[in-house]
Amino acid sequence: MTDADTTAGRPADGRDRDADGRARNARPRDGLGRPLPYGAAGVERQPEGVVRTAAETVAEAQALLDAGRPFHAHEVFEDAWKSGPEDERTLWRGLAQLAVGLTHAARGNVTGGARLLRRGADAVEEWAVVRGEDRPYGIDLAGLAGWARELAGRVESGPEPVDAAAEAPRLTS
Structure with missing residues (x-):
């Protein structure tokens, strides 16, 4: 068997690699990004490294x-x-932190979810202050920061994971 051979979708050497040989976890993932066993049905993964306009993003x-x-x-x-x-x-890093904070909250990770929601809120607020712009690309940064802090407080006060779709913020208003 060579390193390219697989058993039930798992590489024989135990290391997933992309076409360029870089390490990439190829395990299927669920809707919240959690790795599933090799061979399991997962959701379609987001392609990485896609360059989009801000509006497309x-x-x-x-x-x-x-x-x-x-x-x-x-x-x-x-x-x-x-x-x-x-x-x-x-700005984009702060928005990514808000999304991953919601991910952790939906997975039931109270500490990580609340921490990332607050970190993302701080980042988008800081960006708005430094740039003097609170609605870049129509994104309601003040509204998002408020949503994130409120959700962080609720996540910390209740042991149940949140419903990611029900708690999804509106990026623009």
Whole structure:
């Protein structure tokens, strides 16, 4: 058997690699981004490294949030963070933190969810203050920060995971 051989979808050497040989976890994932066993049916993964316009980023992330897939929305924001203008990286990183905070809250990770929701709120508020702009690309940064802090408080006060689709924020208003 060679390293490329697989058993039930798992690489023989135990290491997933992309076409360029970089380490990539190829296990299927559920709607909240949790890895599933090799061979299990998962949801379609978000392609990585896609360059989108800001409007496309916001629209795609909103559709994923509305579908209860905040982990995947986080990946869309991460693409914008990594490929966008340097002066917007804090904005996109903050939005990614909000999405992953919702992901953790939906998975039942109280501490991680609340922490990332607050960190994302701080980041988007800081970006708005530094840039003097609170609605870039129509995104309601003040509304998102308020949503995140309120949700963080509820996550900490209740032991049940939140419903990601029901708690999805509106990025624009």
